[in-house]
Amino acid sequence: MSRTEQHEGTYHHGDLRKAILDSARELLEEGGPPALSLREIARRVGVSAPAAYHHFRNLEAIAQAVAEQGFGDLAAKLDGARSGDGMHAMGMAYIGFAQANSGLYRLMFSDGLAAKSDAGSALQAMRAQAFATLRKALEPQVPPDQTQALALYLWSVTHGLALLAIDGQLGGAERAQEQIAQVLEVTGRALSPLATT
Amino acid sequence: MSRTEQHEGTYHHGDLRKAILDSARELLEEGGPPALSLREIARRVGVSAPAAYHHFRNLEAIAQAVAEQGFGDLAAKLDGARSGDGMHAMGMAYIGFAQANSGLYRLMFSDGLAAKSDAGSALQAMRAQAFATLRKALEPQVPPDQTQALALYLWSVTHGLALLAIDGQLGGAERAQEQIAQVLEVTGRALSPLATT
DNA sequence: GACCCAATCTTAACGCTGTAAATATAAAGG
DNA sequence: CCTTTATATTTACAGCGTTAAGATTGGGTC
Numbered sequence: 233m234s235r236t237e238q239h240e241g242t243y244h245h246g247d248l249r250k251a252i253l254d255s256a257r258e259l260l261e262e263g264g265p266p267a268l269s270l271r272e273i274a275r276r277v278g279v280s281a282p283a284a285y286h287h288f289r290n291l292e293a294i295a296q297a298v299a300e301q302g303f304g305d306l307a308a309k310l311d312g313a314r315s316g317d318g319m320h321a322m323g324m325a326y327i328g329f330a331q332a333n334s335g336l337y338r339l340m341f342s343d344g345l346a347a348k349s350d351a352g353s354a355l356q357a358m359r360a361q362a363f364a365t366l367r368k369a370l371e372p373q374v375p376p377d378q379t380q381a382l383a384l385y386l387w388s389v390t391h392g393l394a395l396l397a398i399d400g401q402l403g404g405a406e407r408a409q410e411q412i413a414q415v416l417e418v419t420g421r422a423l424s425p426l427a428t429t
Numbered sequence: 430m431s432r433t434e435q436h437e438g439t440y441h442h443g444d445l446r447k448a449i450l451d452s453a454r455e456l457l458e459e460g461g462p463p464a465l466s467l468r469e470i471a472r473r474v475g476v477s478a479p480a481a482y483h484h485f486r487n488l489e490a491i492a493q494a495v496a497e498q499g500f501g502d503l504a505a506k507l508d509g510a511r512s513g514d515g516m517h518a519m520g521m522a523y524i525g526f527a528q529a530n531s532g533l534y535r536l537m538f539s540d541g542l543a544a545k546s547d548a549g550s551a552l553q554a555m556r557a558q559a560f561a562t563l564r565k566a567l568e569p570q571v572p573p574d575q576t577q578a579l580a581l582y583l584w585s586v587t588h589g590l591a592l593l594a595i596d597g598q599l600g601g602a603e604r605a606q607e608q609i610a611q612v613l614e615v616t617g618r619a620l621s622p623l624a625t626t
Numbered sequence: 627g628a629c630c631c632a633a634t635c636t637t638a639a640c641g642c643t644g645t646a647a648a649t650a651t652a653a654a655g656g
Numbered sequence: 657c658c659t660t661t662a663t664a665t666t667t668a669c670a671g672c673g674t675t676a677a678g679a680t681t682g683g684g685t686c
Contacts, residue, residue, distance in 0.1 A: 244681060245635080249633085264540050264542045265432075266543055267545070269673090279635075280636055281673080282635080282636075282674075282675080282676095283634075290673075291674090293659085313518075316479045339630090343463075343535075344597070345463055347460045347461035347462070347463045347464055348460055374564060381612060382615060384593070384608055385612045386592075387589065387593065388590040389585045389586050389589060391582065391585060391592065391593065392585035392588040392590070393581075393585040393589070395589070395592070396585060401552065401553065401557065411577070411578065415585055417578075418582045418620075419616070421619040421620075422618040422619035423615075424443070441651085441664070466643075467644060468642085476664075479645075479664080479666090480664050480665075483647075483662075483664075487644075541643090551642065579643095
């Protein structure tokens with residue numbers, strides 16, 4: 233399934249850019265960010281390695297594009313969870329996303345793959361925007377002079393918990409789910425006394 | 430300063446194992462986990478690359494040893510902070526450690542460098558032990574049926590906050606410090622109502 | 627419909643990496 | 657002093673990301 237139907241067996245691929253991103257996500261879930269390999273991606277797509285350079289500046293750019301997809305997917309999932317009982321449901325959705333796409337989530341919060349390149353700052357900007365969204369969602373619910381601190385607090389718990397869950401630090405799946413719910417419940421105690429509503 | 434004084438300019442190094450670990454930590458702070466390179470380490474120590482294999486099974490083993498050092502240092506620092514006002518001081522110390530050794534901290538909570546090798550599970554064990562220590566420290570302070578959830582809660586906030594700080598998501602150093610203190614204060618609200626003491 | 631152009635992909639090659647094998651050197655023990 | 661053993665070296669290999677140069681193709685124009 234590497235080549236589009238109409239282009240199967242032909243010189244041109246069809247939609248190589250998309251195929252690369254798909255394979256990258258696959259690899260990411262199989263082995264985490266360190267498993268991201270341009271040559272392996274090309275191999276899976278059924279194309280020579282340098283072909284990727286017509287669609288991306290380099291491997292980092294692929295990682296960056298995938299991370300961008302990830303932030304989009306996460307935002308969508310969180311939007312879908314807003315119908316629930318507010319913060320708790322969104323927390324569960326957030327962590328659910330991280331668990332379902334652990335490699336992707338790790339990439340979204342890594343310093344790129346090289347730790348020095350400019351992809352790091354691009355990721356940082358995406359994270360900042362995600363945080364701004366959270367802040368905005370929280371704004372009408374709490375005293376204005378505390379929104380920043382509370383948003384940061386919520387993000388810290390959720391992010392930390394998501395990473396611990398991903399790292400297998402919470403035990404098996406069922407046990408993990410239980411612990412996550414408990415922690416989120418405790419988290420709520422800190423802000424329920426000052427809810428505006 | 431790569432070779433011990435008494436062995437300067439000689440064939441044998443003196444204490445290559447320690448020199449390797451030191452250089453690895455240096456590299457880690459300069460470029461994070463992806464900057465860990467066996468050849469670069471050897472270059473800095475002033476030794477050929479394969480020399481390292483007499484002291485470590487492979488690069489992953491070096492990373493693992495450095496991470497182990499890290500967990501030891503962190504535990505020591507947290508012990509030193511126990512004289513303060515309990516949880517808040519320990520939280521500050523924890524995050525201070527992460528900020529001062531960001532590359533090391535990231536390594537300690539990464540899935541190794543290969544994401545598939547057995548170093549991942551070794552790291553997981555170290556983290557589990559660190560958590561067990563926290564749990565034990567918390568035990569006499571809270572109701573016994575909640576220690577697990579509360580310990581996890583505290584770790585989540587602290588870990589998440591540490592990572593956000595490291596990622597530069599909290600702004601400049603002075604502003605970051607302020608926000609960290611605020612978040613830790615909020616965190617405390619969730620458990621102060623049920624303190625045993 | 628033939629032609630050119632631009633986009634896309636390929637092969638070949640470079641310098642880098644981690645690691646293995648074979649070899650040289652030095653330190654330790656009889 | 658000679659041998660053994662630990663330690664380091666040189667050489668080599670496969671794989672990586674990336675660049676440069678050439679092949680193949682589809683789309684737009686006369």
